[in-house]
Amino acid sequence: MKHLLSAQDLTQNDIIALLDMADHMAEINTRPVPKVPALRGKTVVSVFFEDSTRTRLSFETAAKRLSADTMTFSASTSSLNKGESLRDTIETLSAMRVDAFVVRHKSSGVPLQITEWTDASVINAGDGWHQHPTQALTDAFTITRSFGTPHTLEGRTIAIVGDVLHSRVARSNIAVLTKLGAKVVLVGPSTLIPIQAQQWPVEILHSLDEVVAEVDVVYMLRMQRERMETAFVPSLGEYTARFGLTPDRVSRMLAHALVMHPGPMNRGIDMVVDPAQVSGSRILQQVTNGIPVRMAVLFTLLGSGGSTALATGADL
Amino acid sequence: MKHLLSAQDLTQNDIIALLDMADHMAEINTRPVPKVPALRGKTVVSVFFEDSTRTRLSFETAAKRLSADTMTFSASTSSLNKGESLRDTIETLSAMRVDAFVVRHKSSGVPLQITEWTDASVINAGDGWHQHPTQALTDAFTITRSFGTPHTLEGRTIAIVGDVLHSRVARSNIAVLTKLGAKVVLVGPSTLIPIQAQQWPVEILHSLDEVVAEVDVVYMLRMQRERMETAFVPSLGEYTARFGLTPDRVSRMLAHALVMHPGPMNRGIDMVVDPAQVSGSRILQQVTNGIPVRMAVLFTLLGSGGSTALATGADL
Amino acid sequence: MKHLLSAQDLTQNDIIALLDMADHMAEINTRPVPKVPALRGKTVVSVFFEDSTRTRLSFETAAKRLSADTMTFSASTSSLNKGESLRDTIETLSAMRVDAFVVRHKSSGVPLQITEWTDASVINAGDGWHQHPTQALTDAFTITRSFGTPHTLEGRTIAIVGDVLHSRVARSNIAVLTKLGAKVVLVGPSTLIPIQAQQWPVEILHSLDEVVAEVDVVYMLRMQRERMETAFVPSLGEYTARFGLTPDRVSRMLAHALVMHPGPMNRGIDMVVDPAQVSGSRILQQVTNGIPVRMAVLFTLLGSGGSTALATGADL
Numbered sequence: 001m002k003h004l005l006s007a008q009d010l011t012q013n014d015i016i017a018l019l020d021m022a023d024h025m026a027e028i029n030t031r032p033v034p035k036v037p038a039l040r041g042k043t044v045v046s047v048f049f050e051d052s053t054r055t056r057l058s059f060e061t062a063a064k065r066l067s068a069d070t071m072t073f074s075a076s077t078s079s080l081n082k083g084e085s086l087r088d089t090i091e092t093l094s095a096m097r098v099d100a101f102v103v104r105h106k107s108s109g110v111p112l113q114i115t116e117w118t119d120a121s122v123i124n125a126g127d128g129w130h131q132h133p134t135q136a137l138t139d140a141f142t143i144t145r146s147f148g149t150p151h152t153l154e155g156r157t158i159a160i161v162g163d164v165l166h167s168r169v170a171r172s173n174i175a176v177l178t179k180l181g182a183k184v185v186l187v188g189p190s191t192l193i194p195i196q197a198q199q200w201p202v203e204i205l206h207s208l209d210e211v212v213a214e215v216d217v218v219y220m221l222r223m224q225r226e227r228m229e230t231a232f233v234p235s236l237g238e239y240t241a242r243f244g245l246t247p248d249r250v251s252r253m254l255a256h257a258l259v260m261h262p263g264p265m266n267r268g269i270d271m272v273v274d275p276a277q278v279s280g281s282r283i284l285q286q287v288t289n290g291i292p293v294r295m296a297v298l299f300t301l302l303g304s305g306g307s308t309a310l311a312t313g314a315d316l
Numbered sequence: 317m318k319h320l321l322s323a324q325d326l327t328q329n330d331i332i333a334l335l336d337m338a339d340h341m342a343e344i345n346t347r348p349v350p351k352v353p354a355l356r357g358k359t360v361v362s363v364f365f366e367d368s369t370r371t372r373l374s375f376e377t378a379a380k381r382l383s384a385d386t387m388t389f390s391a392s393t394s395s396l397n398k399g400e401s402l403r404d405t406i407e408t409l410s411a412m413r414v415d416a417f418v419v420r421h422k423s424s425g426v427p428l429q430i431t432e433w434t435d436a437s438v439i440n441a442g443d444g445w446h447q448h449p450t451q452a453l454t455d456a457f458t459i460t461r462s463f464g465t466p467h468t469l470e471g472r473t474i475a476i477v478g479d480v481l482h483s484r485v486a487r488s489n490i491a492v493l494t495k496l497g498a499k500v501v502l503v504g505p506s507t508l509i510p511i512q513a514q515q516w517p518v519e520i521l522h523s524l525d526e527v528v529a530e531v532d533v534v535y536m537l538r539m540q541r542e543r544m545e546t547a548f549v550p551s552l553g554e555y556t557a558r559f560g561l562t563p564d565r566v567s568r569m570l571a572h573a574l575v576m577h578p579g580p581m582n583r584g585i586d587m588v589v590d591p592a593q594v595s596g597s598r599i600l601q602q603v604t605n606g607i608p609v610r611m612a613v614l615f616t617l618l619g620s621g622g623s624t625a626l627a628t629g630a631d632l
Numbered sequence: 633m634k635h636l637l638s639a640q641d642l643t644q645n646d647i648i649a650l651l652d653m654a655d656h657m658a659e660i661n662t663r664p665v666p667k668v669p670a671l672r673g674k675t676v677v678s679v680f681f682e683d684s685t686r687t688r689l690s691f692e693t694a695a696k697r698l699s700a701d702t703m704t705f706s707a708s709t710s711s712l713n714k715g716e717s718l719r720d721t722i723e724t725l726s727a728m729r730v731d732a733f734v735v736r737h738k739s740s741g742v743p744l745q746i747t748e749w750t751d752a753s754v755i756n757a758g759d760g761w762h763q764h765p766t767q768a769l770t771d772a773f774t775i776t777r778s779f780g781t782p783h784t785l786e787g788r789t790i791a792i793v794g795d796v797l798h799s800r801v802a803r804s805n806i807a808v809l810t811k812l813g814a815k816v817v818l819v820g821p822s823t824l825i826p827i828q829a830q831q832w833p834v835e836i837l838h839s840l841d842e843v844v845a846e847v848d849v850v851y852m853l854r855m856q857r858e859r860m861e862t863a864f865v866p867s868l869g870e871y872t873a874r875f876g877l878t879p880d881r882v883s884r885m886l887a888h889a890l891v892m893h894p895g896p897m898n899r900g901i902d903m904v905v906d907p908a909q910v911s912g913s914r915i916l917q918q919v920t921n922g923i924p925v926r927m928a929v930l931f932t933l934l935g936s937g938g939s940t941a942l943a944t945g946a947d948l
Binding site for chain 1: 663922
Binding site: 033035053058064264265285288 | 356357359385387389390401404405407408409410411412413620
């Protein structure tokens, strides 16, 4: 594995190997000094064309815990402002001997395109509506650890709720969760479920109430206020009434069921309940788990002897 | 001690212990390689909602000299722009296993509020008009070392001059300096001395000339031009005439007296004299001392066995 | 050598010593872990008043490979916005025990002026139209290594093409390349060749076609679109027709001749040919070489026993 561009490229075995590695990394994170020299001398560059403090800090923390050097390329202060092409920018950075690019861009496919311009590994940290594979791996890791079933989701049903149409998180999660054996139900207004979802290995529903009492995980997506302007939903109030996670809906969930959200939450719209009041909430655990999962991805792509370590779980 | 939110929370013994520790840190800073592994594996995150290069770099340098990892959360490029609440932002960062937040915010009380949302230590790096405790510790450290009296200010008189009303530096310094035994005189126009200062353990004067020849330290505050618009002073010229530090006033100071300023200076307004021409100026020394003092604060809050090291001054 | 302000300050011996050191640094960069502890405990601060991702990351990477700590002072978020003078800013940073400032500023002479306000080393990373010495050293290093002639340019002819008037890169390259024995030809419209160039040790031509088939290196300068507004050239199309590097012109170059460009390229204006299609292109190699050259500069200015290491090439 050289790049991580899409959750759809991963086989079930790839996913299990990454989650096994993430277990090992999670143990490292509990040590008094949560650092290992595994990637000493490697350089990881964050190239973020869209703001994302959460994801960028998660990757940087992961890289630092593996002793890699990190640098941030911010599009707003770069030569891109002087008219330099994206290709020239990437080739220039690459010529400084970068080992991995962590890329976020508002256009789908940019991370894939970047692989043609560099010998470095490329990790997709979110591209348009397309993919955000490390989020999906983090979510799968969080669910299987919560249920104590490493690393399978056989027999589990997961509802992904809200604006599926614009969500790279949803697309990535469908790929990872179904490959681990889960049944996925998409829940949202028909305007926010993509037409091609008919061909996906999912069930589609238009009412959260229909499913909230039966699923093992309620995975809430972020509902962006700006969607209102383009009339995907008649009003935010109506959206929240049908698809928001309210205390009442939480009370009808199964006793063991989990609540998840990729963040940032839009309180009062997608999340009406305060997650701190929900015992099944794993929303902060998702953030915590993002670090060992991204450590596992970085080590798998950049570590020498990565595959051996994956197979044996040997000490780093 | 878990947090450092206000100089008013510190006892005389706390202050002396921190300054003793800062002595030790100052020695480390004179070494050829001014670094110790005391906080290896700890993560310190700067969360600055107001710009402050000076304070942020001072904390980051302090953290790096103790071998901590540092990260910067910049409010301007964060999910706060997407409508995420401050609480969700802090909880999210905290879930990545942060050991300390260094917080600056334009509203008083934000650092205290943040302590309710995280298990990490919180250090107030300036909140509104309220407090800036590490500046006050730095200033006390600078004065006592200048006078060779570690760490007491018994018998010393310190004039704090200018816009006390809007100054968190003044409020923090009053707490620290008086606890070390100093007499503090506030000097400024009555519009810029808060009414409640009548209850503080200070003397209040409205003329710098009255006191400049008698005090051990003249501590100049920054006079912000924007105060003019809100009519706190009739004109900047008049303000400078009565409260600016001019060469003439410097010439009337006691031979051993010090000139201090927290920076950034407003030359020609608060500082009319060039500090480079004033032998008693400790303005750059304040910047230098900010690093060992902040190292002492970080180590006291985050170091294992901190209290022992404080007591014995043992090698790190 | 304490500062590096201008390529004109360097003697032939200085240049050769730096390039020898850069050879050593280039070898370090090929190691599995491309890091040495040579500058452990040193602090290098980037002070960039003009954006330049390329140059800033190159210096930061160089500093990190020598194990120095790096910090970035961004003019846009600093106290300069509160009216602090440049001098006070530099003195403040300097008081935190900075070992080197790497400075970029739109005004010529700022790095020189900064040397009066600090005991730290100052490296000019580009000041106005004046100088960019590490770029010129990088270019000389790239040419001599390409030709396998360490470190002389005797008998070589180098054409510098385009907007010489506004180019600090051109000014620095003329100094370094001629000191190593090269003949330099400036090629551009008369409006973009400075009048004083008559006194420089160069030949001046106004047609690229006249010289393209005879020189060892075609060094293209960036043609900035904004120059059009001030009428230095009648139209970009006409500029490109006479001075752009087209496939046709490349086909007439000598078999061994090199194409270089300091970046960022303005494709279709200065570079019409795709450099990836030109076997003699060293444009990405210039970026790669920037790192060992800047490591050599940093180590020469900041390393203890730097001169010894220069003389003996001993292991760091």
